Amino acid sequence: MRPVIPYVTAALLFGLGGYGVLRRRNAVLVLMAVELMLNAVNLILVTADTTAKAVLPHGGQVFALFVIVLAAAEIGVGLAIVLQLYRMRASVTVDEIPLAERPADEPVPVAAGPIAATGAGPIAVGPDGPHVPGDGPEGQR
Amino acid sequence: MTGVDVLLLALGAVAVGSAALVVATRHLVRAGLYLVVCLGAVAGMYLVLTAELVAWVQVLIYVGAVVVLLLFAVMLTRAPIGASDDLDRPGWPAALIGGGAGLGLAALLVDAYRWTAVELPEAGTAERLGAQVFGSWVLPFEVLSVLLLSALVGAIVLSRPDIGATGAAATGDRGRSR
Numbered sequence A: 001m002r003p004v005i006p007y008v009t010a011a012l013l014f015g016l017g018g019y020g021v022l023r024r025r026n027a028v029l030v031l032m033a034v035e036l037m038l039n040a041v042n043l044i045l046v047t048a049d050t051t052a053k054a055v056l057p058h059g060g061q062v063f064a065l066f067v068i069v070l071a072a073a074e075i076g077v078g079l080a081i082v083l084q085l086y087r088m089r090a091s092v093t094v095d096e097i098p099l100a101e102r103p104a105d106e107p108v109p110v111a112a113g114p115i116a117a118t119g120a121g122p123i124a125v126g127p128d129g130p131h132v133p134g135d136g137p138e139g140q141r
Numbered sequence B: 001m002t003g004v005d006v007l008l009l010a011l012g013a014v015a016v017g018s019a020a021l022v023v024a025t026r027h028l029v030r031a032g033l034y035l036v037v038c039l040g041a042v043a044g045m046y047l048v049l050t051a052e053l054v055a056w057v058q059v060l061i062y063v064g065a066v067v068v069l070l071l072f073a074v075m076l077t078r079a080p081i082g083a084s085d086d087l088d089r090p091g092w093p094a095a096l097i098g099g100g101a102g103l104g105l106a107a108l109l110v111d112a113y114r115w116t117a118v119e120l121p122e123a124g125t126a127e128r129l130g131a132q133v134f135g136s137w138v139l140p141f142e143v144l145s146v147l148l149l150s151a152l153v154g155a156i157v158l159s160r161p162d163i164g165a166t167g168a169a170a171t172g173d174r175g176r177s178r
Helices: A004-023 A027-051 A059-089 A110-120 A122-131 B003-024 B028-048 B052-076 B092-113 B126-133 B138-159 B168-177
Strands: none
Touching: A004 A027, A004 B003, A004 B028, A004 B092, A027 A059, A027 B003, A027 B028, A027 B052, A059 B052, A059 B126, A059 B138, B003 B028, B028 B052, B052 B126
């Protein structure tokens, strides 16, 4: 077995994943490119497990399993964020997300509640109810 | 060139080609389906590299769960069915950084390993890997289970709008302690 073949494959996968993360505008496609990069890392780990002699056998494969579990957790939280973004803005385009300070007249989204409400007091909590389409029961508010 | 090398080359070509299609296609759903091909080819490489358990876990979790979740997200965000023109931003920096990282790492690894051959070790079956996970790596395993639980709670808190503002005192404190 020539270890250079899977190593070069992993390097090219990582490069393609990085290209996808920087190139794509749709957040779901960005997550797919992140999956490509994680797979490249897994391939490196498994190949290193077969080529390098370690004190503990199969350490690389155990870490590949760990990285797979981490990727599952990442995709769960990431998709929750993407769906919440779509619910707030009806778009998942990553370069339209305002990263600067929010203007005063713009409604405060509900998803920012735990941070914004405790930080800014009752001003941030007040008008956010009607701005979420398909929101749950409002009576408890 | 043995049979193993030919298999690895073929699977690697399939993986890299479908990965290029994932980042280049203009159809959202097709990107997810090309991702299935890419992950399946990588699982095949794991099998050739004698990592049996990792290969089956890859098929089970990545191809089974992660891609299905991604396709769910594609549908829930009401993606257009046909080709869409606004998926990409103009990407010279992306090509520069991605190509630089990929080709640079490839050159580094080619320089390190040349065309040497190694013997394949004993297969990483579930029995051997289980002995390692529950013998040497118990603490990371348990920490990972705590991380999965906190990711679960975080996803629920993020995706339920009705516990965002009103329960700010309760969820906010819990969110900060994570």
